[in-house]
Amino acid sequence: MDDASLRADMIEGLEHQIGEPIEPPVLTALQRVPRDPFVDDSPRGGAVDGDDPHSLSLATLVRLLTALDADEGDSVLVVGAGIGYSVALLAAIAGARRVHAVDIDRAAVHAARSNLDAAGYGAVLVDRADGADGLPAYAPYDRILLEAAVVEPPRPLREQLASGGRIVYPRGAGVQTVAAIEPSTAPEDGDDPAPPGFETVATHGPARLQPMLVDGEQPGTERNRTRREDAERAERGRQRRHGWEQDWIDWDDQL
Template identity: 50%
Template sequence: MDPAVLREDMVDGLESPTKGVLADENVAVAMRDVPRHEFVDDERAAYADREHEALGTRVLAPSTVARLFEVLSVEDGDSVLIVGAGVGYTAAVAAELADETAVHAVDIARPLVAEARNNLASAGYDGVLVDCRDGADGLPEYAPFDRILLEAAAVDAPRALCEQLAPAGRLVFPRGSQRQRLVAVSPGGDRREFDVVSFDPLLVDGEQSGAVERNRTTREDRERARRRAESRTGWEQRWIEWDERVESN
Protein backbone atom coordinates (compact mmCIF):
# COMPACT_ATOMS: atom_id res chain seq x y z
CA MET A 1 0.00 0.00 0.00
CA ASP A 2 1.11 3.57 -0.63
CA PRO A 3 2.97 4.86 2.49
CA ALA A 4 1.12 8.17 2.20
CA VAL A 5 -2.18 6.31 2.59
CA LEU A 6 -0.82 4.40 5.58
CA ARG A 7 0.24 7.69 7.18
CA GLU A 8 -3.23 9.14 6.64
CA ASP A 9 -4.80 6.09 8.26
CA MET A 10 -2.35 6.27 11.18
CA VAL A 11 -3.10 9.92 11.93
CA ASP A 12 -6.84 9.46 11.43
CA GLY A 13 -6.70 6.72 14.07
CA LEU A 14 -4.84 8.99 16.51
CA GLU A 15 -7.44 11.73 15.98
CA SER A 16 -10.40 9.39 16.38
CA PRO A 17 -12.55 9.58 19.55
CA THR A 18 -11.50 6.01 20.35
CA LYS A 19 -7.89 7.04 21.00
CA GLY A 20 -8.26 10.78 21.28
CA VAL A 21 -4.53 11.44 21.66
CA LEU A 22 -4.12 13.98 18.86
CA ALA A 23 -5.99 17.26 18.68
CA ASP A 24 -3.28 19.69 17.55
CA GLU A 25 -3.68 20.18 13.80
CA ASN A 26 -0.04 21.23 13.34
CA VAL A 27 1.17 18.00 14.91
CA ALA A 28 -1.29 16.02 12.80
CA VAL A 29 0.01 17.62 9.60
CA ALA A 30 3.61 16.99 10.64
CA MET A 31 2.94 13.31 11.34
CA ARG A 32 1.15 12.95 8.01
CA ASP A 33 4.23 14.35 6.25
CA VAL A 34 7.05 12.42 7.95
CA PRO A 35 7.79 9.12 6.13
CA ARG A 36 7.90 6.92 9.23
CA HIS A 37 8.91 3.88 7.16
CA GLU A 38 12.34 5.49 6.72
CA PHE A 39 12.85 5.00 10.46
CA VAL A 40 11.30 1.54 10.89
CA ASP A 41 12.36 -1.34 8.62
CA ASP A 42 8.92 -2.91 8.05
CA GLU A 43 6.87 -0.48 5.95
CA ARG A 44 3.43 -1.68 7.08
CA ALA A 45 4.47 -2.16 10.72
CA ALA A 46 5.92 1.36 10.73
CA TYR A 47 2.42 2.83 10.69
CA ALA A 48 0.89 0.51 13.26
CA ASP A 49 0.34 2.16 16.64
CA ARG A 50 2.90 0.15 18.56
CA GLU A 51 6.50 0.35 19.70
CA HIS A 52 9.43 -1.21 17.88
CA GLU A 53 12.90 -2.29 18.97
CA ALA A 54 15.95 -1.02 17.11
CA LEU A 55 19.61 -1.17 18.15
CA GLY A 56 18.72 -1.69 21.79
CA THR A 57 16.29 1.20 22.03
CA ARG A 58 12.53 1.64 21.77
CA VAL A 59 11.05 3.37 18.75
CA LEU A 60 8.04 5.11 20.27
CA ALA A 61 4.53 4.26 19.15
CA PRO A 62 2.84 7.00 17.07
CA SER A 63 0.32 7.66 19.87
CA THR A 64 3.18 8.31 22.32
CA VAL A 65 4.85 10.66 19.85
CA ALA A 66 1.57 12.53 19.44
CA ARG A 67 1.22 12.94 23.22
CA LEU A 68 4.78 14.26 23.52
CA PHE A 69 4.30 16.89 20.82
CA GLU A 70 0.89 17.94 22.08
CA VAL A 71 2.58 18.89 25.38
CA LEU A 72 5.78 20.23 23.80
CA SER A 73 3.79 22.65 21.60
CA VAL A 74 6.50 23.45 19.05
CA GLU A 75 5.90 26.60 17.00
CA ASP A 76 7.37 27.68 13.70
CA GLY A 77 10.71 29.37 14.33
CA ASP A 78 11.40 27.57 17.62
CA SER A 79 14.82 26.18 18.38
CA VAL A 80 14.35 22.55 19.47
CA LEU A 81 16.55 20.01 21.25
CA ILE A 82 15.63 16.32 21.25
CA VAL A 83 17.44 14.41 24.01
CA GLY A 84 17.43 10.73 23.15
CA ALA A 85 17.54 10.89 19.37
CA GLY A 86 16.95 7.15 18.98
CA VAL A 87 16.36 6.35 15.32
CA GLY A 88 15.50 9.98 14.55
CA TYR A 89 11.72 9.89 14.07
CA THR A 90 10.78 12.48 16.72
CA ALA A 91 13.50 14.80 15.40
CA ALA A 92 11.86 14.54 11.97
CA VAL A 93 8.46 15.46 13.41
CA ALA A 94 10.08 18.43 15.15
CA ALA A 95 11.68 19.42 11.84
CA GLU A 96 8.23 19.55 10.23
CA LEU A 97 6.98 21.82 13.00
CA ALA A 98 10.02 24.12 13.05
CA ASP A 99 12.82 24.88 10.62
CA GLU A 100 14.89 21.69 10.37
CA THR A 101 18.14 23.65 10.78
CA ALA A 102 16.85 24.77 14.19
CA VAL A 103 16.32 21.17 15.35
CA HIS A 104 19.14 19.45 17.23
CA ALA A 105 19.24 15.95 18.68
CA VAL A 106 21.65 14.09 20.95
CA ASP A 107 22.05 10.49 22.03
CA ILE A 108 24.54 8.77 24.30
CA ALA A 109 24.84 5.70 22.02
CA ARG A 110 27.07 6.10 18.97
CA PRO A 111 25.27 3.40 16.91
CA LEU A 112 22.00 5.27 17.38
CA VAL A 113 23.59 8.59 16.40
CA ALA A 114 24.76 7.01 13.14
CA GLU A 115 21.34 5.40 12.59
CA ALA A 116 19.47 8.66 13.26
CA ARG A 117 21.72 10.60 10.88
CA ASN A 118 21.23 8.05 8.09
CA ASN A 119 17.47 7.83 8.61
CA LEU A 120 16.99 11.59 8.72
CA ALA A 121 19.04 12.03 5.56
CA SER A 122 17.05 9.31 3.77
CA ALA A 123 13.79 10.94 4.86
CA GLY A 124 14.88 14.37 3.64
CA TYR A 125 15.81 16.00 6.96
CA ASP A 126 19.58 16.15 6.66
CA GLY A 127 19.50 19.70 8.08
CA VAL A 128 18.88 18.26 11.56
CA LEU A 129 22.07 18.12 13.63
CA VAL A 130 22.56 14.86 15.56
CA ASP A 131 25.48 14.51 17.97
CA CYS A 132 26.77 11.90 20.42
CA ARG A 133 26.41 13.41 23.92
CA ASP A 134 25.39 12.58 27.44
CA GLY A 135 21.79 13.73 27.24
CA ALA A 136 21.71 15.30 30.69
CA ASP A 137 24.41 17.75 29.59
CA GLY A 138 22.31 18.95 26.67
CA LEU A 139 23.94 20.90 23.87
CA PRO A 140 25.14 24.16 25.45
CA GLU A 141 26.92 25.50 22.36
CA TYR A 142 23.55 25.79 20.57
CA ALA A 143 21.51 26.98 23.58
CA PRO A 144 19.17 28.53 24.43
CA PHE A 145 16.36 26.32 23.18
CA ASP A 146 12.68 27.24 22.99
CA ARG A 147 11.69 23.59 23.39
CA ILE A 148 13.55 20.62 24.86
CA LEU A 149 12.13 17.11 24.67
CA LEU A 150 13.74 14.50 26.92
CA GLU A 151 12.73 11.03 25.75
CA ALA A 152 13.85 9.23 28.90
CA ALA A 153 12.64 9.12 32.47
CA ALA A 154 14.34 11.08 35.24
CA VAL A 155 13.48 11.71 38.88
CA ASP A 156 14.11 15.43 38.37
CA ALA A 157 14.67 17.62 35.35
CA PRO A 158 18.43 17.61 34.61
CA ARG A 159 19.86 20.91 35.72
CA ALA A 160 21.85 21.57 32.54
CA LEU A 161 18.73 21.17 30.40
CA CYS A 162 16.79 23.65 32.54
CA GLU A 163 19.65 26.13 32.22
CA GLN A 164 19.60 25.79 28.42
CA LEU A 165 15.95 26.85 28.10
CA ALA A 166 15.11 30.19 26.55
CA PRO A 167 13.25 32.62 28.89
CA ALA A 168 9.85 31.48 27.58
CA GLY A 169 11.01 27.93 26.89
CA ARG A 170 9.59 24.56 27.87
CA LEU A 171 11.19 21.26 28.85
CA VAL A 172 9.03 18.14 28.53
CA PHE A 173 10.09 14.84 30.08
CA PRO A 174 8.73 11.71 31.82
CA ARG A 175 9.16 12.33 35.56
CA GLY A 176 9.54 9.44 37.98
CA SER A 177 11.04 5.98 38.12
CA GLN A 178 8.37 3.29 38.48
CA ARG A 179 5.26 5.43 38.02
CA GLN A 180 5.92 8.24 35.57
CA ARG A 181 3.99 11.27 34.40
CA LEU A 182 4.70 13.49 31.46
CA VAL A 183 5.76 16.86 32.86
CA ALA A 184 6.33 20.30 31.31
CA VAL A 185 8.80 22.56 33.12
CA SER A 186 9.42 26.28 32.58
CA PRO A 187 12.67 28.16 33.28
CA GLY A 188 11.09 29.66 36.40
CA GLY A 189 10.45 26.20 37.85
CA ASP A 190 6.71 26.05 37.16
CA ARG A 191 5.61 22.49 36.45
CA ARG A 192 2.51 21.00 34.84
CA GLU A 193 1.71 17.30 34.90
CA PHE A 194 0.01 15.39 32.10
CA ASP A 195 -0.51 11.74 31.12
CA VAL A 196 0.86 8.69 32.88
CA VAL A 197 3.64 7.29 30.67
CA SER A 198 6.31 4.58 30.68
CA PHE A 199 9.82 5.34 29.40
CA ASP A 200 13.24 3.81 29.85
CA PRO A 201 15.48 5.67 32.31
CA LEU A 202 17.94 8.34 31.25
CA LEU A 203 21.27 6.56 30.80
CA VAL A 204 24.40 7.77 32.57
CA ASP A 205 27.74 7.94 30.81
CA GLY A 206 29.16 4.49 30.10
CA GLU A 207 25.88 2.56 30.29
CA GLN A 208 24.66 0.41 27.45
CA SER A 209 21.01 0.33 26.47
CA GLY A 210 21.04 -3.49 26.54
CA ALA A 211 22.64 -3.81 29.96
CA VAL A 212 21.02 -6.16 32.48
CA GLU A 213 20.98 -3.45 35.13
CA ARG A 214 20.91 0.31 34.83
CA ASN A 215 21.79 2.86 37.47
CA ARG A 216 18.76 5.14 37.56
CA THR A 217 20.00 7.43 40.32
CA THR A 218 23.72 8.07 39.77
CA ARG A 219 23.16 11.35 37.97
CA GLU A 220 20.43 12.48 40.34
CA ASP A 221 22.64 11.70 43.33
CA ARG A 222 25.48 13.70 41.80
CA GLU A 223 23.23 16.68 41.14
CA ARG A 224 21.69 16.61 44.62
CA ALA A 225 25.16 16.49 46.19
CA ARG A 226 26.20 19.52 44.15
CA ARG A 227 23.07 21.43 45.13
CA ARG A 228 23.62 20.61 48.82
CA ALA A 229 27.23 21.81 48.55
CA GLU A 230 26.12 25.07 46.93
CA SER A 231 23.50 25.68 49.63
CA ARG A 232 25.94 25.31 52.54
CA THR A 233 26.90 28.57 54.19
CA GLY A 234 28.30 29.86 57.45
CA TRP A 235 29.53 27.54 60.19
CA GLU A 236 28.34 24.40 58.36
CA GLN A 237 30.56 25.08 55.35
CA ARG A 238 33.52 26.08 57.55
CA TRP A 239 33.14 22.84 59.54
CA ILE A 240 33.13 20.75 56.35
CA GLU A 241 36.21 22.57 55.06
CA TRP A 242 37.94 21.99 58.43
CA ASP A 243 37.14 18.25 58.26
CA GLU A 244 38.54 18.08 54.74
CA ARG A 245 41.79 19.78 55.81
CA VAL A 246 42.18 17.44 58.79
CA GLU A 247 41.61 14.36 56.59
CA SER A 248 44.14 15.57 54.03
CA ASN A 249 46.76 15.92 56.76
Protein backbone atom coordinates in the same frame (compact mmCIF):
# COMPACT_ATOMS: atom_id res chain seq x y z
CA MET B 1 -4.10 0.29 0.21
CA ASP B 2 -2.10 3.36 -0.83
CA ASP B 3 0.22 5.36 1.43
CA ALA B 4 -2.30 8.17 2.00
CA SER B 5 -4.95 5.69 3.16
CA LEU B 6 -2.49 3.93 5.45
CA ARG B 7 -1.45 7.25 6.94
CA ALA B 8 -5.09 8.29 7.47
CA ASP B 9 -5.82 4.98 9.20
CA MET B 10 -2.75 5.42 11.40
CA ILE B 11 -3.83 8.92 12.46
CA GLU B 12 -7.40 7.81 13.13
CA GLY B 13 -6.10 4.97 15.30
CA LEU B 14 -3.80 7.34 17.18
CA GLU B 15 -6.60 9.77 17.94
CA HIS B 16 -8.72 6.90 19.22
CA GLN B 17 -5.84 5.68 21.39
CA ILE B 18 -5.05 9.06 22.97
CA GLY B 19 -8.72 9.99 23.25
CA GLU B 20 -8.58 13.38 21.54
CA PRO B 21 -7.84 15.01 18.17
CA ILE B 22 -4.18 15.52 17.35
CA GLU B 23 -3.07 19.15 17.46
CA PRO B 24 -2.72 20.70 13.95
CA PRO B 25 1.11 21.20 13.96
CA VAL B 26 1.70 17.60 15.08
CA LEU B 27 -0.93 16.30 12.68
CA THR B 28 0.66 18.13 9.75
CA ALA B 29 4.09 16.74 10.67
CA LEU B 30 2.71 13.19 10.83
CA GLN B 31 1.21 13.69 7.38
CA ARG B 32 4.39 15.21 5.94
CA VAL B 33 7.24 13.07 7.29
CA PRO B 34 7.76 9.77 5.43
CA ARG B 35 7.91 6.77 7.76
CA ASP B 36 9.70 4.38 5.41
CA PRO B 37 13.24 5.47 6.37
CA PHE B 38 12.42 4.75 10.02
CA VAL B 39 10.69 1.38 9.68
CA ASP B 40 13.07 -0.60 7.49
CA ASP B 41 14.73 -3.88 8.42
CA SER B 42 17.83 -2.29 9.91
CA PRO B 43 19.54 -3.56 13.10
CA ARG B 44 17.88 -0.72 15.01
CA GLY B 45 14.79 -2.90 15.29
CA GLY B 46 13.07 -1.22 12.37
CA ALA B 47 9.77 -0.15 13.93
CA VAL B 48 8.67 3.05 15.52
CA ASP B 49 6.22 1.03 17.60
CA GLY B 50 8.57 -1.85 18.36
CA ASP B 51 10.40 -2.98 21.50
CA ASP B 52 13.70 -1.44 20.46
CA PRO B 53 14.99 0.77 23.31
CA HIS B 54 15.65 3.51 20.75
CA SER B 55 12.03 3.66 19.59
CA LEU B 56 8.79 4.65 21.29
CA SER B 57 5.11 4.17 20.59
CA LEU B 58 3.41 6.66 18.33
CA ALA B 59 0.83 7.43 21.03
CA THR B 60 3.60 8.35 23.46
CA LEU B 61 5.33 10.38 20.76
CA VAL B 62 2.16 12.35 20.04
CA ARG B 63 1.74 13.06 23.76
CA LEU B 64 5.33 14.30 23.99
CA LEU B 65 5.06 16.56 20.95
CA THR B 66 1.68 17.90 22.03
CA ALA B 67 3.08 18.78 25.45
CA LEU B 68 6.15 20.39 23.86
CA ASP B 69 3.97 22.77 21.81
CA ALA B 70 6.83 23.72 19.46
CA ASP B 71 6.27 26.33 16.77
CA GLU B 72 7.96 27.28 13.51
CA GLY B 73 11.33 28.90 14.19
CA ASP B 74 11.68 27.55 17.74
CA SER B 75 15.14 26.35 18.70
CA VAL B 76 14.66 22.74 19.84
CA LEU B 77 16.92 20.26 21.63
CA VAL B 78 15.97 16.57 21.66
CA VAL B 79 17.70 14.45 24.29
CA GLY B 80 17.62 10.89 22.98
CA ALA B 81 17.86 10.87 19.18
CA GLY B 82 16.58 7.30 18.94
CA ILE B 83 15.86 6.24 15.38
CA GLY B 84 15.27 9.87 14.44
CA TYR B 85 11.53 9.82 13.73
CA SER B 86 10.54 12.23 16.52
CA VAL B 87 13.43 14.48 15.51
CA ALA B 88 12.13 14.51 11.93
CA LEU B 89 8.64 15.45 13.11
CA LEU B 90 10.06 18.37 15.08
CA ALA B 91 12.13 19.40 12.06
CA ALA B 92 8.90 19.51 10.05
CA ILE B 93 7.37 21.77 12.71
CA ALA B 94 10.23 24.09 13.68
CA GLY B 95 12.58 23.80 10.69
CA ALA B 96 15.43 21.34 10.23
CA ARG B 97 18.18 23.86 11.00
CA ARG B 98 16.42 24.80 14.25
CA VAL B 99 16.47 21.26 15.66
CA HIS B 100 19.39 19.65 17.49
CA ALA B 101 19.53 16.15 18.96
CA VAL B 102 21.95 14.27 21.19
CA ASP B 103 22.25 10.63 22.20
CA ILE B 104 24.77 8.87 24.40
CA ASP B 105 24.64 5.73 22.22
CA ARG B 106 26.96 6.01 19.22
CA ALA B 107 24.99 3.46 17.17
CA ALA B 108 21.78 5.42 17.75
CA VAL B 109 23.47 8.61 16.57
CA HIS B 110 24.60 6.98 13.32
CA ALA B 111 21.15 5.44 12.75
CA ALA B 112 19.36 8.74 13.41
CA ARG B 113 21.66 10.65 11.05
CA SER B 114 21.18 8.10 8.28
CA ASN B 115 17.40 7.94 8.71
CA LEU B 116 17.02 11.72 8.85
CA ASP B 117 19.10 12.15 5.71
CA ALA B 118 17.00 9.55 3.89
CA ALA B 119 13.81 11.33 4.99
CA GLY B 120 15.02 14.70 3.73
CA TYR B 121 15.97 16.21 7.09
CA GLY B 122 19.74 15.90 6.88
CA ALA B 123 20.16 19.51 8.05
CA VAL B 124 19.28 18.46 11.60
CA LEU B 125 22.36 18.32 13.84
CA VAL B 126 22.65 14.98 15.67
CA ASP B 127 25.58 14.73 18.05
CA ARG B 128 26.97 11.99 20.27
CA ALA B 129 26.89 13.44 23.79
CA ASP B 130 25.67 12.76 27.30
CA GLY B 131 22.11 14.05 27.28
CA ALA B 132 22.39 15.09 30.91
CA ASP B 133 24.85 17.77 29.78
CA GLY B 134 22.64 19.01 26.95
CA LEU B 135 24.27 20.81 24.04
CA PRO B 136 25.49 24.14 25.43
CA ALA B 137 27.16 25.27 22.20
CA TYR B 138 23.75 25.98 20.64
CA ALA B 139 21.85 27.12 23.74
CA PRO B 140 19.52 28.65 24.68
CA TYR B 141 16.63 26.50 23.47
CA ASP B 142 12.98 27.44 23.27
CA ARG B 143 11.97 23.82 23.67
CA ILE B 144 13.80 20.84 25.19
CA LEU B 145 12.39 17.33 24.81
CA LEU B 146 13.69 14.39 26.84
CA GLU B 147 12.95 10.98 25.37
CA ALA B 148 14.18 9.24 28.51
CA ALA B 149 12.55 9.00 31.91
CA VAL B 150 13.84 11.16 34.77
CA VAL B 151 12.51 12.33 38.11
CA GLU B 152 13.45 15.85 37.08
CA PRO B 153 15.48 17.27 34.18
CA PRO B 154 19.22 17.59 34.93
CA ARG B 155 20.37 21.07 35.92
CA PRO B 156 22.42 21.71 32.72
CA LEU B 157 19.28 21.23 30.64
CA ARG B 158 17.32 23.62 32.81
CA GLU B 159 20.12 26.17 32.49
CA GLN B 160 20.10 25.87 28.68
CA LEU B 161 16.40 26.73 28.43
CA ALA B 162 15.50 30.15 27.04
CA SER B 163 13.42 32.56 29.05
CA GLY B 164 9.81 31.57 28.50
CA GLY B 165 10.88 28.16 27.18
CA ARG B 166 9.50 24.73 27.99
CA ILE B 167 10.93 21.33 28.92
CA VAL B 168 8.94 18.15 28.34
CA TYR B 169 9.92 14.81 29.84
CA PRO B 170 8.53 11.46 31.03
CA ARG B 171 8.40 12.02 34.80
CA GLY B 172 9.05 9.17 37.21
CA ALA B 173 9.97 5.49 37.01
CA GLY B 174 7.98 2.54 35.69
CA VAL B 175 4.85 4.06 34.20
CA GLN B 176 5.60 7.77 33.85
CA THR B 177 3.59 10.91 33.23
CA VAL B 178 4.44 13.17 30.30
CA ALA B 179 5.10 16.51 32.02
CA ALA B 180 5.68 20.00 30.63
CA ILE B 181 7.45 22.51 32.86
CA GLU B 182 8.31 26.19 32.42
CA PRO B 183 10.38 28.67 34.45
CA SER B 184 8.40 30.33 37.22
CA THR B 185 9.00 33.01 39.85
CA ALA B 186 5.91 31.99 41.82
CA PRO B 187 6.30 30.54 45.32
CA GLU B 188 7.05 26.83 45.25
CA ASP B 189 4.05 24.52 45.36
CA GLY B 190 4.70 21.55 47.60
CA ASP B 191 2.34 19.43 45.54
CA ASP B 192 4.17 20.18 42.28
CA PRO B 193 7.10 17.79 41.61
CA ALA B 194 8.70 20.27 39.19
CA PRO B 195 12.27 21.30 40.14
CA PRO B 196 12.89 24.60 41.97
CA GLY B 197 12.28 27.63 39.78
CA PHE B 198 9.86 25.74 37.53
CA GLU B 199 6.20 24.85 37.50
CA THR B 200 4.27 22.09 35.79
CA VAL B 201 2.07 23.67 33.13
CA ALA B 202 0.65 20.53 31.51
CA THR B 203 0.56 16.75 31.76
CA HIS B 204 -0.34 14.48 28.89
CA GLY B 205 -1.14 10.97 29.96
CA PRO B 206 0.98 7.91 30.66
CA ALA B 207 4.27 6.84 29.09
CA ARG B 208 6.75 4.04 29.60
CA LEU B 209 10.20 5.04 28.37
CA GLN B 210 13.69 3.84 29.20
CA PRO B 211 15.48 5.76 31.98
CA MET B 212 18.16 8.22 30.98
CA LEU B 213 21.46 6.38 30.47
CA VAL B 214 24.66 7.35 32.22
CA ASP B 215 27.94 7.45 30.30
CA GLY B 216 29.11 3.93 29.50
CA GLU B 217 25.74 2.29 30.20
CA GLN B 218 24.23 0.16 27.47
CA PRO B 219 20.63 0.49 26.24
CA GLY B 220 18.26 -2.06 27.76
CA THR B 221 20.29 -2.39 30.98
CA GLU B 222 18.11 -3.68 33.83
CA ARG B 223 18.81 -1.48 36.85
CA ASN B 224 16.89 -3.62 39.35
CA ARG B 225 19.53 -6.00 40.69
CA THR B 226 17.19 -8.94 41.35
CA ARG B 227 15.58 -8.79 37.90
CA ARG B 228 19.00 -8.31 36.27
CA GLU B 229 20.47 -11.37 38.02
CA ASP B 230 17.40 -13.47 37.17
CA ALA B 231 17.74 -12.50 33.50
CA GLU B 232 21.47 -13.31 33.52
CA ARG B 233 20.82 -16.77 35.03
CA ALA B 234 18.10 -17.45 32.47
CA GLU B 235 20.44 -16.42 29.64
CA ARG B 236 23.22 -18.72 30.94
CA GLY B 237 20.74 -21.59 31.14
CA ARG B 238 19.55 -20.94 27.61
CA GLN B 239 23.11 -21.02 26.32
CA ARG B 240 23.82 -24.31 28.12
CA ARG B 241 20.71 -25.91 26.62
CA HIS B 242 21.23 -24.80 23.05
CA GLY B 243 24.66 -23.28 22.62
CA TRP B 244 25.53 -20.37 20.37
CA GLU B 245 25.76 -22.74 17.42
CA GLN B 246 22.06 -23.58 17.75
CA ASP B 247 21.22 -19.89 17.89
CA TRP B 248 23.19 -19.37 14.70
CA ILE B 249 21.48 -22.30 12.96
CA ASP B 250 18.04 -21.07 14.03
CA TRP B 251 18.85 -17.58 12.73
CA ASP B 252 20.23 -18.94 9.48
CA ASP B 253 17.12 -21.05 8.92
CA GLN B 254 15.00 -17.91 9.02
CA LEU B 255 16.88 -16.26 6.16
